[in-house]
Each structure stands twice: as C-alpha cells, then as structure tokens.
Amino acid sequence: MESKIKISGKEIIALDFKPGKWFPKAIEYINKNQLIEVEISTYLEQFKLGSEIDLLEKTADLIINIKVENELEAINVNSVTKSMETLMKTPTIVGGAIMPDACPTGPEGTIPVGGIVIAKNAIHPGMHSADICCSVMLTDFGKADPKEVLDAAHSITHFGPGGRDRDVQFRFPADLLLEIEGNPFLNNQKCISAARTQLGTQGDGNHFLFVGKSKNTGNTMLITHHGSRGFGANLYGRGMKIAEQFRQKLSPQTLKQNAWIPYETEEGKAYWEALQIIRKWTKLNHEVLHNATLEKLQIEKENRFWNEHNFVFKDGDLFYHAKGATPLDEKFMPDITGPRLIPLNMSEPVLIVEGKTTENNLGFAPHGAGRNVSRTQHRKSKTGTNEEIFEEETKGLDIRFFSNEIDITELPSAYKNAETVRNQMVEFGLGEVIDEVLPYGCIMAGNWQMNAPWKNRRRQDKKK
Known part of the structure; x- marks a missing residue:
C-alpha cells in the first residue's frame, strides 16, 4: 500500500x-x-484477534526481589506474589518484578506497591495509580542551619486537601498552560483548575517535607515527596474510562483494574503525551517550594536532583509501569539530574543511590520501606495515647504535622524494618548507596480529617 x-x-x-x-x-x-x-x-x-484477546495461558516471567524474614512478612509477601501472578496473565504483559518494599494495594490481580510490570505497546492507567508521578526532590542548602530551613519551608509549603487561596498561589507558566490546553485528556476546567490552585501543595498520606544533613558533606538538604495531586488524579480517572472501553472490545477477560490503552491508537499517543505534561507539572510542583525556601533564606542552591515513581517509562515498544519503584537506568529519565532518592521513614536516612540495570532489577530500585500491615491494622496494634506513641517514636527529631494533629500511621513503626529493606537491596543488586541524608526533622499532613471544616460545622450545629 x-x-x-x-x-x-x-x-x-x-x-x-x-x-x-x-x-x-x-x-x-x-x-x-x-x-x-x-x-x-x-x-x-x-x-489482531478481533473483539477478544485471551489471557495468557502461561504467566509472563516474574522476578521476585523480596524474601520473608518473619511471620508478618510471610502474609504480605504471599499476598503480593499471588496478586502479581494473576496480573502477569494480562495479554499485553511480557515481564515484571517485585521489590523489597512490596505491599498489596487492592484485590488480587492489582499491581502492588513495589511492583514493576512491562507491557508491549500498551499503557495501563491502573498500574501507575491516581497518584501519578509521585516523586522526590532534593536541594542542597550548603551549610545552612537545618532548623532555619525547616522553619522557612514550613511557612511556605501546603499540606492537606484542596489548593492555595488565590493570593498565595504560585505564578503558572504560560507555556505549560498551552500544553495542557492542547491535550484532549487535560483540556477541561477540572484539570486546569487543579493544576493552577494546587501548584506548590503536597497533599496528605505519606507525602512529606524532610530536612537533614548529608553523611558525606555535612550539608543541609531539603527533600520533598509528593505527586501530581488532583491534576494527575483527573487524568487517571479519564484514562481508566478510555482503557475500560478498549477492554470491553479487546479483552473482556482482563481484570478491570488492568485495562489498557493501546499505544498505537490516537488515544494512546495522547495519553502518553498527557503523562509527560503531568511529569513536567509535578517537577515544577517541587521546584516552586524549594525555590521559595531558598529565596526566603537568601541562599543559592549547591545541587538539586529528583526522580519519580508511580509512573510509566518507555523503552522502544515496551512500557515499564513502576508502582512505587525508583528508576535506576538513565534511559528512563529524559532529564536525568543526578543520583536517585529512596526515603525509608521519618527517623531513618534518605538514601542517595546509583545503579545499573541487571537481569533481576529490570532497571529499578525500591522507592521506600513499604508496609507489612494496613493503616487500620497498625492503628489497632498500638497502645497508649497518640501523644505517648509520638513521643516514643520521634525522640531527638523535629517532627511536625501541618494540621497539628498526630497521624500515628505515618510514624516509623507503621513501616517495614528499614535495615531489612537495605539488606535486601544489597542482596538483590537494587542500587548502591553513595550517600545518606541523616534526619533532622520533617513535616507531614497529619490527621487533617480530625478537625476538617465540615466536621467542625457538624459539631457546632449539634450544640445549637
């Protein structure tokens, strides 16, 4: 032809x-x-197969970079492995791996945190999740006082739901707005509004602002961890709807959470471009907070680097879906800025790592410490008041909750043993630690729902 x-x-x-x-x-x-x-x-x-593509008869190759070290981990690892084995029968999948921080995130067949899935010519929105491009950025503040850096950053950042009031919003780049308006997945008022108002915000959950000192240089480092907020969540929702339309036509047997958008379609190309715009916005979301803190302290940065997880990385016709996995291979990062960052918990160092692709790591490292139990299970397992638990687990650290309400599900005991994760990184060749940022303190959202505005209104209504 x-x-x-x-x-x-x-x-x-x-x-x-x-x-x-x-x-x-x-x-x-x-x-x-x-x-x-x-x-x-x-x-x-x-x-090729008309309206229906069957599930794979034999599961695609799965590499397991995690081992059981106690009874609690056995339950977690078995659940993660079973879920991945079910997922690996999805027709587009050609390979996958599990990292040491793996933990389940949904019904069987759902990609877990710490999961990597390689698909051919297909993007699976459910495999990067709603928190698209969750990422970590480090800025080197030289010999600045860590308390001064944390105080300045605290006065600038924003945690919790929603965005910034109009009078404290960051200036939105005109060129980025044009890119958003030019993409069919993003050009709607809900997306654009979220992109504008939530620039310079960090959300809630396990997102944080961390200050510490380099083990190698003694320099003070500011590290932020957050994703694309409502901007990315809106893309995820629209992407899942389009993927479901393709699933019904192409592969009804595929689990709904594993529906895909064929890359070679018009929708596939547009979705891939939308992901890159989300990536650009999220990087900017970190930068405005770091730059504003530098400006407030009248300090010039000495270094900066960042990396994402909860993202899709392209290599030819293969799409690597990393749900809570850190890219090691430079081919996955078009704007490679330096080594990668792996936070563990608020009382542990943030690891600065480098590494190469091996047969078992597929070019990735863990993204953190992960959890062995859910937030609810962890909360039920603790005894004593929130204040007592907080005091015991954060001794010597400057730990702050933006909402002024302690969230015990983000304290160190909520996460896997950091030493275990580090040991397994060495054992399975998942990156080499070249420096550590020793903790001074951090800020997290905290339990903002405890005194949420709508709850306060209900309490006041009852008093009337």
Missing part, C-alpha cells in the same frame, strides 16, 4: 483481520496519518 492511497475495510480484511466495530475508527486513523504498510501492520496489531 502507498501512503497516499485511501484504504477501506477491504484492505484491512485482506490483511487477515475480522470486521468489527473498531473498523471505522482504524480506517480514519490510518488515512488521517497516511500510514505506510509497515506502520499499518504495527497499528493494527492491537486488533
């Missing part, structure tokens, strides 16, 4: 494809983009 010749359904049938509801859209796409023969074959591959 020549690129300038308009094709019809006859030509597609001649290539051994069964007629289906997807024909008109495929014909329109091929003609609109003037695809040549090889490009047409690649594009049509997603429709």
Whole structure:
C-alpha cells in the first residue's frame, strides 16, 4: 500500500483481520496519518484477534526481589506474589518484578506497591495509580542551619486537601498552560483548575517535607515527596474510562483494574503525551517550594536532583509501569539530574543511590520501606495515647504535622524494618548507596480529617 492511497475495510480484511466495530475508527486513523504498510501492520496489531484477546495461558516471567524474614512478612509477601501472578496473565504483559518494599494495594490481580510490570505497546492507567508521578526532590542548602530551613519551608509549603487561596498561589507558566490546553485528556476546567490552585501543595498520606544533613558533606538538604495531586488524579480517572472501553472490545477477560490503552491508537499517543505534561507539572510542583525556601533564606542552591515513581517509562515498544519503584537506568529519565532518592521513614536516612540495570532489577530500585500491615491494622496494634506513641517514636527529631494533629500511621513503626529493606537491596543488586541524608526533622499532613471544616460545622450545629 502507498501512503497516499485511501484504504477501506477491504484492505484491512485482506490483511487477515475480522470486521468489527473498531473498523471505522482504524480506517480514519490510518488515512488521517497516511500510514505506510509497515506502520499499518504495527497499528493494527492491537486488533489482531478481533473483539477478544485471551489471557495468557502461561504467566509472563516474574522476578521476585523480596524474601520473608518473619511471620508478618510471610502474609504480605504471599499476598503480593499471588496478586502479581494473576496480573502477569494480562495479554499485553511480557515481564515484571517485585521489590523489597512490596505491599498489596487492592484485590488480587492489582499491581502492588513495589511492583514493576512491562507491557508491549500498551499503557495501563491502573498500574501507575491516581497518584501519578509521585516523586522526590532534593536541594542542597550548603551549610545552612537545618532548623532555619525547616522553619522557612514550613511557612511556605501546603499540606492537606484542596489548593492555595488565590493570593498565595504560585505564578503558572504560560507555556505549560498551552500544553495542557492542547491535550484532549487535560483540556477541561477540572484539570486546569487543579493544576493552577494546587501548584506548590503536597497533599496528605505519606507525602512529606524532610530536612537533614548529608553523611558525606555535612550539608543541609531539603527533600520533598509528593505527586501530581488532583491534576494527575483527573487524568487517571479519564484514562481508566478510555482503557475500560478498549477492554470491553479487546479483552473482556482482563481484570478491570488492568485495562489498557493501546499505544498505537490516537488515544494512546495522547495519553502518553498527557503523562509527560503531568511529569513536567509535578517537577515544577517541587521546584516552586524549594525555590521559595531558598529565596526566603537568601541562599543559592549547591545541587538539586529528583526522580519519580508511580509512573510509566518507555523503552522502544515496551512500557515499564513502576508502582512505587525508583528508576535506576538513565534511559528512563529524559532529564536525568543526578543520583536517585529512596526515603525509608521519618527517623531513618534518605538514601542517595546509583545503579545499573541487571537481569533481576529490570532497571529499578525500591522507592521506600513499604508496609507489612494496613493503616487500620497498625492503628489497632498500638497502645497508649497518640501523644505517648509520638513521643516514643520521634525522640531527638523535629517532627511536625501541618494540621497539628498526630497521624500515628505515618510514624516509623507503621513501616517495614528499614535495615531489612537495605539488606535486601544489597542482596538483590537494587542500587548502591553513595550517600545518606541523616534526619533532622520533617513535616507531614497529619490527621487533617480530625478537625476538617465540615466536621467542625457538624459539631457546632449539634450544640445549637
């Protein structure tokens, strides 16, 4: 076929494809983009089996970089492994791995935290989750006083739900707004509003602002951990709806949470571009907080680097879905800025690591310490008041909760043993630690729901 010749359904049938509801859209796409023969074959591959693609009879190869060291971990590891084995029957999948910080995040077949899944020519929105591009950024403040850095950052950052009031919003770049408006997944008022108001905010949960000192240099380091907030969550929601439409046509047997968008489709290309815009926004979300803190203290940064997790990384026609896994290989990071960061918990150092791709790490390292039990289970396991538990677990540290309410599910005991994770990183070749940021203190959202505005209103209404 020549690129300038308009094709019809006859030509597609001649290539051994069964007629289906997807024909008109495929014909329109091929003609609109003037695809040549090889490009047409690649594009049509997603429709090869007509309306239904069976699950894999044999699961794709799964590499397990975690081992059981106590009874509690056995329950967690068995659950993670079983879930990944079910997921690895998804038709697009060609390989995967589990990291030492792995923990379950949903029903069987859902990618766990600490899971890596490689898909061919497919993007699975459910495998990067709603917290798209959750990431970590470090800025070197030189010999600045860590308390002064934490105090300054505390006066600037924003944790909890929603965004910033209009009078304290950061200036939004015009070029980034144009990119957002030019993408069909992002060009809606909900996305644009979230992008504007939530710039310079950190959300809640396990997101943090950490200050410590480099073990190597003694310099004070500011580290932030957060994702794309409501901006990314909106893309995730729209992506899941489109993926579900493809799942119903292409592979009804595939679990809903593992639905995919074929990359070679118009939707696939647009979704990939949307992910890159989300990545750019999230990096900026870190930068505005770091830069404002530097400016307040009138300090010039000495160094800065960042890396993401909860993201999709492309290598040719392979898409690496890293749910809570840190990219080691430079090919995954188009703007590589330095070594990678792995936080463990508020009382442990943030690890600064480097590493190369090996057979078992697939080019990734863990992203943190992970959990062996849920937040609810951890809360039930603790005795004493929140204040007593907090005092015991944070001695010697300057730990603050933005909401002024302690969240004991973010204290060190809520996470896996940090030494165990570090030992398994060495054992399985998951990155080399080249420096550590020793903790001074950190800020987290805290239990902001305890005194949420709507709860206060209810209490006051009852008093009337």
